[in-house]
Amino acid sequence: MNLISEVIDQSRKIVIKIGSNVLSDDRGAVNRDVLHNIVEQVNTLIKEDKQIIMVSSGAGICGVGAINKWSRRGDMNYKQALCAIGQVELMMAYKEYFGDYGIHVGQMLLTKGDLQDTHRTLNIRNALFTLVDEGVVPVINENDSVSVDEIKIGDNDTLSAHVANLWNADALIVLSDIDGVYNKDPKTRQDAELIEQVSDIDRLLEEIDIGEKSSFGTGGIATKIEAARLVSQYGIPMILLNGKKSDIIKQALSGQETGTVFTGRQ
Ligand code: ADP
Numbered sequence: 001m002n003l004i005s006e007v008i009d010q011s012r013k014i015v016i017k018i019g020s021n022v023l024s025d026d027r028g029a030v031n032r033d034v035l036h037n038i039v040e041q042v043n044t045l046i047k048e049d050k051q052i053i054m055v056s057s058g059a060g061i062c063g064v065g066a067i068n069k070w071s072r073r074g075d076m077n078y079k080q081a082l083c084a085i086g087q088v089e090l091m092m093a094y095k096e097y098f099g100d101y102g103i104h105v106g107q108m109l110l111t112k113g114d115l116q117d118t119h120r121t122l123n124i125r126n127a128l129f130t131l132v133d134e135g136v137v138p139v140i141n142e143n144d145s146v147s148v149d150e151i152k153i154g155d156n157d158t159l160s161a162h163v164a165n166l167w168n169a170d171a172l173i174v175l176s177d178i179d180g181v182y183n184k185d186p187k188t189r190q191d192a193e194l195i196e197q198v199s200d201i202d203r204l205l206e207e208i209d210i211g212e213k214s215s216f217g218t219g220g221i222a223t224k225i226e227a228a229r230l231v232s233q234y235g236i237p238m239i240l241l242n243g244k245k246s247d248i249i250k251q252a253l254s255g256q257e258t259g260t261v262f263t264g265r266q
Helices: 003-010 032-047 059-067 076-099 112-116 118-133 156-166 201-207 220-232 248-253
Strands: 013-018 051-056 105-110 137-142 171-176 238-242 260-262
Touching: 003 171, 003 238, 003 248, 003 260, 013 032, 013 156, 032 051, 032 076, 032 248, 051 076, 051 118, 051 156, 059 076, 076 105, 076 137, 105 118, 112 118, 112 156, 118 137, 118 156, 137 156, 156 171, 156 220, 171 220, 201 220, 220 238, 220 260, 238 248
Parallel strands: 013 051, 013 171, 051 137, 105 137, 171 238
Antiparallel strands: 238 260
């Protein structure tokens, strides 16, 4: 058993974050096979007595797929309109796929203000505990249609870290389109080397190159590393895996696939 499989195996409460790049295909539409496979894996984890909260990006790309226009419009109001449309599509897909296993989903759309207000945070926490205790899988996203720059969390990596902290999760799994953190951007540099274990985040940042932000994802690798820092303040480990690979969480659990694990200690 390696450290990643050990962390997943020993975690009962797991937050799983799915990036836009994972859910989009080459043409920028939603990759339903990938989403279906992730839901199937979550069902397997639940059968193994684990509790799961999902944080899912992808409303924007679902919106483009649904309405088939505005994909190139840069104006904020159109982006927000696309997210409003796509969020429904996204949840319909989750509802359908989880429904195959008799599992209900519950949607929560959060903004930065929700996480800054103690009273609201407590309500979110109570709602999450109730949903999970009742066997429902919460699917959380940033409320993009009301979030303009000043009040934005900005990326779901940070949101998933806050959710992991306030739910007292045992682990945060971030699914992206790369195998983990590399010493340089693996998309542009063929000689990039995977870093499988990180215990000192500051040292990591001194040692690696961080490329450009992606066209769909808003965060890039930097926000994933900062998410790892946020959860490490609560002693929670974070695992970065390639969500585009079929059965990735199951394979990581059985030690057949690897990624990057941030050990959760400061
Ligand atoms: P997501 O949509 O899954 O949140 P992002 O596109 O925001 O994903 O961030 C992941 C991307 O970060 C990768 O596809 C990769 O090209 C880029 N990246 C830049 N530097 C690195 C690095 N040192 N290690 C890993 N990925 C990196």
